[in-house]
Amino acid sequence: MSAERPVETQRGKARPARGFLAPRSGVLFGVSIDWGNDTLAAYAERLGRAPAVAVTFTGFPMSSQEEMWLDQAVEQARAAGSELLLTVEPFTGLDAVTKANSRALATRLAGYNRQGVDVYLRFAHEMNGSWYPWAQKPDDYVDAFRRMATAVHATAPRTAMMWAPNYGGGYPFAGGVHQAPAGRADAEAMDTDGDGTVTGEDDPYRPYWPGRKHVDWVGMSVYHWGAVYPWGENEVPEDGKYVDLLRGTYDGAAGDELAVPDFYREYGERMRLPVAVTETAALYVPDAGGADERAIKSAWWDQVLAATNARTMPWLKMVNWFEWAKFEPEVDGRVDWTVTTTPEIAEGFVAALPRWLRYAGGAR
Numbered sequence: 001m002s003a004e005r006p007v008e009t010q011r012g013k014a015r016p017a018r019g020f021l022a023p024r025s026g027v028l029f030g031v032s033i034d035w036g037n038d039t040l041a042a043y044a045e046r047l048g049r050a051p052a053v054a055v056t057f058t059g060f061p062m063s064s065q066e067e068m069w070l071d072q073a074v075e076q077a078r079a080a081g082s083e084l085l086l087t088v089e090p091f092t093g094l095d096a097v098t099k100a101n102s103r104a105l106a107t108r109l110a111g112y113n114r115q116g117v118d119v120y121l122r123f124a125h126e127m128n129g130s131w132y133p134w135a136q137k138p139d140d141y142v143d144a145f146r147r148m149a150t151a152v153h154a155t156a157p158r159t160a161m162m163w164a165p166n167y168g169g170g171y172p173f174a175g176g177v178h179q180a181p182a183g184r185a186d187a188e189a190m191d192t193d194g195d196g197t198v199t200g201e202d203d204p205y206r207p208y209w210p211g212r213k214h215v216d217w218v219g220m221s222v223y224h225w226g227a228v229y230p231w232g233e234n235e236v237p238e239d240g241k242y243v244d245l246l247r248g249t250y251d252g253a254a255g256d257e258l259a260v261p262d263f264y265r266e267y268g269e270r271m272r273l274p275v276a277v278t279e280t281a282a283l284y285v286p287d288a289g290g291a292d293e294r295a296i297k298s299a300w301w302d303q304v305l306a307a308t309n310a311r312t313m314p315w316l317k318m319v320n321w322f323e324w325a326k327f328e329p330e331v332d333g334r335v336d337w338t339v340t341t342t343p344e345i346a347e348g349f350v351a352a353l354p355r356w357l358r359y360a361g362g363a364r
Contacts, residue, residue, distance in 0.1 A: 020216065021083070021118050021160045022274040022317045026364070027310065028052040029357040030085060030320035032279055035069070040076040043323065046340040048350055050080040050360035053120070055279065055320050060090040061101050067108075074112050081360035083118040085162070085278065085320065090124055090144070093133045097124075097144035102151035106159070113158035120217060120318075121159055122278060123148050126166035127208050130176020137180070138189040138207035149214035163267075164219035164278050167245055168204030168260040201259050205267070218267040219276035219318070222246060224300050225283050225330070232331035234290030237282060242303035246277070246313070268315035276318035280304055281337035288333070294348065297339055301352055310356040319357075 022028075030053025033043050044050040056073040058066045070086070077084045088105070090096050109119050124134045127141045134141060149161045172179065172190065180186035180198065192203040222245045224237040244250035248260040268275035282300035284293045304319060325336040339349040355364055 021120065021158070022217075023358050023362070026356045026358045027316060028083075028318040029353070029359055030055055030082075030318060032056075032320055032322045032324065034324050034326070035073060038323070040080045040082065043340065044080060044360075046346055049363060051082055052359050053085050053318060053320055054080070054082045055085045055087070057087045057089060060088045060105065061092075061096055062105075070108075074115070074117050078115055078117050083120065084112070085120040085122060085276075085318075087122040087125055087278075088148075089132070090134050091132075094124070094137060094140045094144045097147055099147055099151070102148045103155065105148070106151040106155035109152065109156040109159045113156055117158075119156070119159040120162050120276070121148070121152060122162040122164050122219060125164040125219075125278070126221075128168070128171065128173075128204050129166045130173040130179040133178060135176070135178045136172070136190065137186050139185070141208055142210050145210040146214050149210065153214075160216035161214060162217040162219050162276065162278075163208075163210060163215045164221070164276070165205050165208060165263075167220055167222065168248070168263075169245075169250065171200055171202070171204035171260075172198045203261060205261060205263065209267075212271050212273070215271075215273060217274050217276055217318075218263075218271070219278040220246070220263055221279040222277050223279070223281060223283070223322075224296075230331075231283065232285055232288065232333065234283070234285055234288050234293075234296060236291045236295050236299050237303065240303070242280075242300070242306075243309070243313075246275075246316075264313055264315065268313075273315070274317035275313070275315050277304070277316070277320065278318075279320055279322045281322040281324075281339070283331075284336050285331060285333055286336055293336070293342075294345060297345060298348055298352070301339065301349055305352050305354050305357075307354060307356075310354075 029051055031043055031051045032055035040054055054077045058070050112119055123145055127135055129135050152159050152161055187198050189207050190198045190202060192206055193201055225231045226233050227235045246264045248262040264275055282296050284296050322337045325338055328335045340346040
């Protein structure tokens with residue numbers, strides 16, 4: 001499934017070239033399931049095929065309980081023939097990302113690699129947001145990412161480092177618990193236009209970029225939350241929204257002009273790195289009225305799975321559906337993001353899956 005070319009590391013060991021674990025053609029299809037209430041095998045049965053990638057999350061450093069849960073997820077992935085996208089969340093802060101802790105995780109990942117499970121390590125995602133303890137600390141974040149990448153690249157030969165900011169619309173996400181205080185070093189690093197303040201005119205990605213030497217994949221979550229804030233209304237996504245979000249050209253139904261860089265071009269095409277849509281789905285709030293569930297979700301999957309995407313964005317190499325029904329604080333209610341749990345919806349989704357997607361074992 002993977003296109004790779006050996007290169008030499010500083011320790012003299014052969015390591016795949018940048019872009020490894022990317023399919024030679026097509027796009028890997030993956031899923032983020034609710035591991036406490038679903039299994040990869042059950043999802044594969046609903047979909048009619050096993051996903052190429054299974055998405056899971058863990059804190060860092062891991063507790064013994066989290067280590068057990070991760071081992072179980074890896075075993076499910078191994079049994080299905082799937083790869084694993086592991087999102088690591090340092091909730092105690094970036095100070096926990098020491099060399100020793102990074103080596104310990106890399107050693108564990110090397111063990112999973114030996115079991116035949118390839119891993120994409122999405123480290124401290126959405127670092128440009130304002131809602132995580134590791135967020136809006138550009139210099140500390142870059143140092144931590146590089147420490148983790150150094151450990152992984154030296155130890156786990158079938159693990160790829162993935163850099164995955166939050167979509168930049170709304171940056172700097174004022175009011176979040178972890179927003180960088182004005183006048184401090186972090187805010188100064190975020191002030192890319194040098195006007196003395198951090199606003200939507202500043203680059204939402206560049207201050208957090210660890211450098212191509214340390215990054216194997218780039219990724220971004222691309223959701224349809226609705227057309228106009230506040231979220232929670234059932235609304236059919238606007239035409240072209242999915243690609244517009246990736247390319248920085250989305251202006252929203254309200255016509256807001258957003259100065260958002262073209263993520264796909266800047267970090268995929270120009271850096272020559274494979275791009276992942278790490279999570280995607282369309283918001284549907286049961287019993288909230290508004291647009292019909294099938295209309296919302298089919299309009300979104302038609303955009304995500306459009307035939308033109310494979311031609312116009314050749315560096316796009318992974319798309320993962322967020323297959324959860326869960327309480328979302330942004331809407332203060334339960335959102336059903338799923339597309340395989342309702343037979344009518346599942347039938348339409350499966351019928352829409354294009355031939356350019358790749359599943360477990362390289363199957364089309």
